[in-house]
Amino acid sequence: MSGCFHCGEPLPAGNGFTATLEGESRPFCCPGCQAVAETIIDCGLGSYYQHRTSTPPKAGAVPEELRRLQHYDLDDIQQDFVLERDHLREVQLSIGGLSCAACAWLIERHLSQIPGVTLIQVNTTTERARLCWDERQTRLSTLLAAFAHIGYQARPFLPHQQELDYNREVKSYLLRLGVAGIASMQVMMVGFALYEDLFPDIDPGLVQLFRWVSLWLSVPVMAYSALPFYRNAWRGLRNRALNMDLPVSLAMLFAFVASVYATVTATGEVYYECVSMFAFLLLTGRFLEMRAKRRASETTANLTHHIPMLARLETGGDEQEVAAKTLMPGQIVRVSPGAVIPADGDIIEGSTSVDESMLTGEHLPVSRRPGEPVFAGTTNVESPLRICVSRRLADARVSEILRAQDDALQDKPKVAVLADQLSRYFVAALLLATLATWLVWLQLDADRAFWIMLSVLVATCPCALSLATPTALTVATSRLTRGGVLVRRAHVLDTLPKATRMVFDKTGTLTRGKVALAKVSLPGALAEQRALALAAALESGSEHPIAHAFLPYADAAIRVGQRQNHIGRGVSGQIEGQTWCLGSGAWLNPGAEDRDLCVYLANEQGLQARFTLNDPLRDEAAELIRQCHAQGLKTTILTGDGSGQAEYVAGALGVSELRKNATPDDKLAYLRECAGRGEVCLMVGDGINDAPVLAGAHASFAMAGGTDIAKNSADAILLGDDLRRLLLARRLAAAARRVIKQNFSWALGYNLIVLPLAATGHVSPWFAMLGMSASSLIVISNSLRLSRI
Template sequence: MHVQVDGARQQVCCTGCGAAANWIRDAGLADYYRLRDSAGGRVALATTDYSAWDRADVQADHAIETPQGREITVVCEGMHCAACAWLIDHALRREPGVSDAGANAVTGRVRIAWDPERTPLSQVLARLAALGYRPHLAQGEAAERERRRERNRMIARLGVAALGATQAMMFAEALYLDTANEMAPATRDFFRWITFLVSTPVVFFSGWPFIAGMATELRERRPGMDTLVASSVLLAYFASLVETLRGGAHVWFDAAVMFVLFLLAARFLERMARRQASARLDTLARAQPALAWRETAGGREQVPVSALSAGDVVQVAAGDTVPADGELIGDAAALDESLLTGEATAVDKQAGDALYAGSTCREAPLRLRVQRTGSDTRLSQLVRAVDRAQASRPRVAHFADAVARRFVVSLFVVAGLVFWAWWQVQPERAFEIALAVLVVSCPCALSLAVPTALATAHGTLARWGVLALGADALENLARADVVVLDKTGTLTLGQPRLLHAEAIEGDIGQWRRIAAALECNAGHPLALAFALPDGPVATAVRTVPGQGVQGEVDGRAYRLGRADYAAGRADDGALWLGDGARALARFETTDPVRPEAGEAVAALRELGLQPRLVSGDGATRVAAVADQLGITDVASRQSPEDKLAIVRALQANGHRVLAVGDGLNDAPVLAGADVSVAMAGGAPLAHRSADLVLAGPSLLRLPQSVRLARRTRRIIGQNLAWALAYNVVALPFAALGWVSPGLAALGMAASSLIVTANALRLGRPHGELA
C-alpha cells in the first residue's frame, strides 16, 4: 500500500499504518516524518476497545479532577523519539474535549487533560492507538505527579535564575568596564540598584532550596554543602546591598546569582541523571496492568486489578501482561519474564507452574488462578527491594559525607584566615577573595561522587534482574576473592529426578508415597523428585538441616535423608527412608547442571575469585558436578555449621568470601559471608540472609555483577579523587586572588558535572549480556 506525503509516494506496511499516515497528512502534521529519527510503531488492524477506561472505578485510582475536567497519565508503547512526542501532543490537542496533552519520550508517559462531559476518555485513547501508540494505565501515578511537580518547580527556579543572572551580569559588566572610574555616581548607583532588583528573586526564589537546606543542617548541627552554598550566596548578596547603600567601591551581586544559576543547573542535571538511572523502578512500577479479565459464572468481566483476590481465575491474552501472581491452569504457555529477571528468552510454563505479575504472555492466551495481588506480588517486592537499595547509605557514602562536613567547617576557617591576610594588604579585595575561596572550594562534587555512581549501578543491576539488598553489597562484592558455591539449586537447576528406587522391605510404591508426603511441605528441592498427584498427608514434619526430614504418616514416624540419619547405616550418598534405626527404601536422584554453570565458574576464576564447591550432598554426586565444572576445591556432606566453619576459616586467613546458595541450610553461610548471593528460586530465609538476589535463572549474572561492582568502586574512587584534587588545586588559586567569584562558581559547577558524567558510565557497562 502507498500514501502521498509531502508530494512523494511512500510505501506503508499495512492498511492500518496507511490510515494513520493519511490522518497525519490530512491533519497538517506531516512535519512528524521530517522530525523523527526512528520508524514509528505498527498500527494494528483491529482497534482495541477502550470503553472500560470510561468506568468510574477504573479512573478512580488514576485520574484526578481539575477545573477543566479530569487529567490522567498513560504509558504508551512505541514512543521512540521527540518526534513521537510532538505528534502525540499535536494530535491529541485536536481531539474535541481535550484541553491539554503532554508526551514525554524519555519515560513513555502521556498526560491527557480532557472534559468528560464533551468526550469520553476511550475516544481519545482510540486516536492514540490509531497512530500506533498503544496506551496502558500508568501505575504509581501519585508518585509520578509529585515528581513532575518537583521537576516543574526546579525548572521554574532554573528559568528565573537564568533570566536574572543574565540581566545581573549585563549590568555588572557595565560597572566593570568603567575602569577609569568616569561613570557618574548617580549612573553607577542606578546600575547597582537595578542589579539588586533582578538578583533578589534569584537569591530567594531560585536559591531557596539551598537556604532551606542550610536551615535544616544548622538545626541538626550537621553543616554541609547547603550551608556553604547558602552562606556564600547570602554573604555576597547582603555585602553587596550594604556596599550599594553606602556607595562603596565593589558589589558582588553577579557572583551571587551566577553561583545559584550554575549550582542549580548542576543539581538539575544530576537529578535528571539519577532519574534516568532509576528508570528501572518506573518500568517495574508501571508493568502491572490496571485491568484484568476475570472469569465469572456467565462468562468473563473486565475489572480493575485491585478488585482481584486469591482464588479468582483470570484470562490473559497473547501480548498482554500478567496482572497478579498465581499458577497456570490449562494448557502450557510461554512467558517473557525479562522485566523481572533480565533474561530475554521466553520461559515455557506447564500447568501448575508459578506465574508472576509483570510477565508478558507470548504466542497463545493463558488462564491464571490468582494467589497474590497488589503489594504481595513478586513484582511489588522487587520494586521495594530496588527502592531500598537505591536509598541505602553504604560505608563509602558515609565517609564522603563525613569528609564533606569536616571540609565545610575547615573551609570557613580558611576563608576567614584568607580574609584577614588580604585585609592587611589590600582591604578592598579581602571580601571578594574570601568569597571566591568559599565558592570555588564548595564540596558539591564530593557530595555527588558516591550517590550518583551507586544510583546508576543499582539501576543497571536491576535491569539485569540482580537486586542489591545490602547497603554495602556492591563494595563487598568488589573486594571478594573467594566464592563458596552450593550445588543443588545453585550450580544445578534444582530440578531433581528420581533415577532408581529400591525397597529394602515392603512395596516400593508405598515407600515412594510416604517419601512424597514427607517432602511435600519440607521446602526442599527434592520434593520435585518424589512429587505425586495424590498421596497421604504427613504431620509433625520437621527439617533437620544437613540430615534430612522427619514426620508422621498414618501415625507412624519416618525419616528421609542420609543413611546414618534415616536408617542407621553408613552414608553412601543416596537417600534413605527409614525410622531412624531400620531401613525401608533407598533412592537415587540426579539434578542436571545449569547449562551456563561452567562458563560462569570460568568467568569467576578469570576475575580472580577462587571457586569452592561446598555441599550437603553425597560425595559421589558432588565430585561429578565439580569435575564437570573444573572445580578442584570440594567439600561434601557439609552441615550448615560445617559450611559456616569453612567460611570462618577462609576469613581468618584474610580472604573476603562471596557465598552463593539457595536453600534453608544455606542461610547461615549466606549471613556469615562477607557478601552473599541467593538464587531466585531459593527459600525466603536465604533471600533475607543474602546481600544480593539473582531474580533471573542465569548464573552468568554473577560474574557480570562482580565486574560492575569493581567498576563502581573504581569510578567512585575516581570521583572522590577528582573532587578532592580539584579542591586542593583550586583553593590556593582563589586564595592568591587569581580567581574571581564568578569564575569560581563556574569551576565548581564544572567539577560537579564531571563526576556526574563519570558516574553515568556505569549505565553502559562493558560486556553486558543480552
C-alpha cells in the first residue's frame, strides 16, 4: 500500500506508524489515523474499509480540542440547541469529513454502540446528524468525542449560523456574478470587432490584439467566477459520482483552452465571449435557484424572526426586561396589547384576541381567556395579559415546527431519489454521446469536430433535469406550511394523490374535542361532588379531551396511586386503599346501549357513576366528508368509543363506514385489511391511542391540539385544527406531482430535441448556452407556480 491505510494520504519519508489490524500490518501517515483505525477495528466495524467509496480527510482531534467539548455539557449552553424530554435529549449536529455513504454507516454503527444513545441518523447530503441520548447514561461531550475518535468533527447545528452561511453565500454569488457580468460585457464589445461578416477589412494585427485583450478579460471569469462549478465537479469525481457540474466545467474549460490555443497560434476561432457569457448565465441561474429555494423555505425560516428578543418578567411585584430565550417554566411574563408573546404559556390574567397566523395560516384572530394556552411568536391583539410560561423557547411550538420542517426537507421522497439517480445516469450518457459526436466528426470534418462536440456538451447539460424535482418539492412543502399543514416526512407528498380512503378518529378530530359535562347519574350512594372529584383525580395529567371535562372538579386532597392507562378503555388507580376505574361502557358496563357519549366510574363494589358528556361536531367536518366523497374518497370513522355517539356522528356527517369500540390493535388491523384490498389510507387522529395507527398508515395527520405522542407518530400536523386543510394538502400534492412531471417532460424533451440538432452541427455553442440556461429558468419558474395555489 503506497498511502495511509485510513486517509490515503502519502506516507512521510521514514514513517514508522504501523499497526496490525485483522492479521495484517497496515501503514499510517500519523498517530491520529492509526488511533482512528484501531478504534474502528476494535468496535467490530472493519467492513467500513471494504465498502467505502472514498477516503476521509486526515484524522486527529488533539486532546485540547477534546477537552473543550466538555463545555457542551453545560445547561446554559445546551438550551440554545438541545431539546429535552424527561431524561432524553436530542440535538442536530453538523458533521465535518463526510465523504460517502460508508461514512454515515460507520458513524451510525459506532455511536449506536454507546450506552444511552437511543437514535443516530446521518444525512450525507446535508452533512448533518440527528442524535438522541439518555442524559443519565452518557453526556453530549462524550458523544462528540466519539465522533472525533473515528475521524469526524461534530458540532451543534444552529439555525442562526445557517442564516449567516446563506448571507455569506449570497454575497459570494453576487460578487462572482458581478465579475462575470462586467467581464462578459467587455469581452462582447471587443469580440464584436472580430466578426468577419461585419468588419471584413480589419487589420490582422488588430484582430490578434483584440484576441489577447479578450483572453485577459476572460481570465477573472474562468479563475474566479466559475470556481464553484469546478469545485463541485471535482468533488463528484473524487467521490466517484457524476454531477451536472462536470459537463458544465468541461465545456467551459474546453472552450477556453481551445480559444487560448487559437490566440497563441493565431489560427482558428476564439469563443471568449461565449465562455464568459456562459459562466454569467450559469451563475444567474444558480443564484435564482438559490433565491427560489430560500423564498420557498422562508415561511419556516422566518418563524424565528417573529419571536421577540426581550420579555417583561415579573420579579417580586416588579418587572424587568430579560432575554426571551432565558425564560423558564413557571415564570410570569406580561404582554402588552400589540406585542408579540415571547414564550409558550397559559393565560393567568386577561382576555384578548391572538393573531396566530404565523403558526396556523389562519389570519382571523382567535379569542383566548384565562387558563387557555398561547404560543411564542403570536401577537396579542387587544388587552394586556399575564402569562405563566409552560415551556422553554427551545421546546416551544415554533421550535418544534422548525425542527419538523428541517427533517422534512432532509427526507427525500421516492420521486426525488429517482430523479437523483436519473441525473447521474443522464450525465454518463451525455458524456458518452459527446465523445461519440467528437469521434464521428473527426472523420467527417476535423475542423468542426471540437466545436460541435462543445455544442453537444453545453446544450444537453442536465441542469434543468436535476432541478425538476427538488425545486418543486421545496416550494410545495413551504406552501403547505404557510397553509397550516406541517409536513414532517416527505413521502406525504407522494402518497396524498394516491389516497383512496380517509380514516378519522372521532373525539378531538371530527368533533371539537372540547368535551363538556352534560349530566351525572348516580346508581349508588356516592355523592355527585365526590364522584366528580374522583374522576378528576383519575384523569389528572391526561391529555385526552375527555380529561379536560373533569378538570374543574379536581380536589388536591385526593391522591391517586398505581395509576395505569388502559389504552382504548380508560384509566385505573388506587384511591384511599380502593381500586377505582374510569372509562368506557364497553369496559365497565358491557351491554349498555348509550346513545350519548358516556364515561363510567366504578370501584370494587361495581358501577358508581355515569357521566354524560357533550362534544359538538367541528363546523367544517360535514363539508370535508362531502368533498371527500365528491373526489371519490371513501371515508371511515375508527373510534374507541362504543357508545351511540359514534353512530350519531357517522350518520350526521354521512361517513361511509363506522368501526367503533376499536382498540389500537383493532385500528391497526383495519388499516392492514384495507391495504390488503389495495387501498391507500390517510389516517387523521389526535390521541395517545391513535399513535400506533398514525405510525402504521400510508400517510397520517395529527391535529395541532392532539397529544405529543400522536404528533410525533404522524407524518404531518394540521397546525390550525382545520380539517379542510387536508383537502388543500391533497390538492397541492397533486399539483406538485403534475409540476414535477411537466418539469421532467420539458427537461427530457428539450434534451432529446437539442441533442440531434447539436450533434449534426445545427446549434452553435453560444446558442446552446442560451438554450441550456433558458431551460433551467423555465423549470424553476414552473415550480414557483406552486406557491400561488
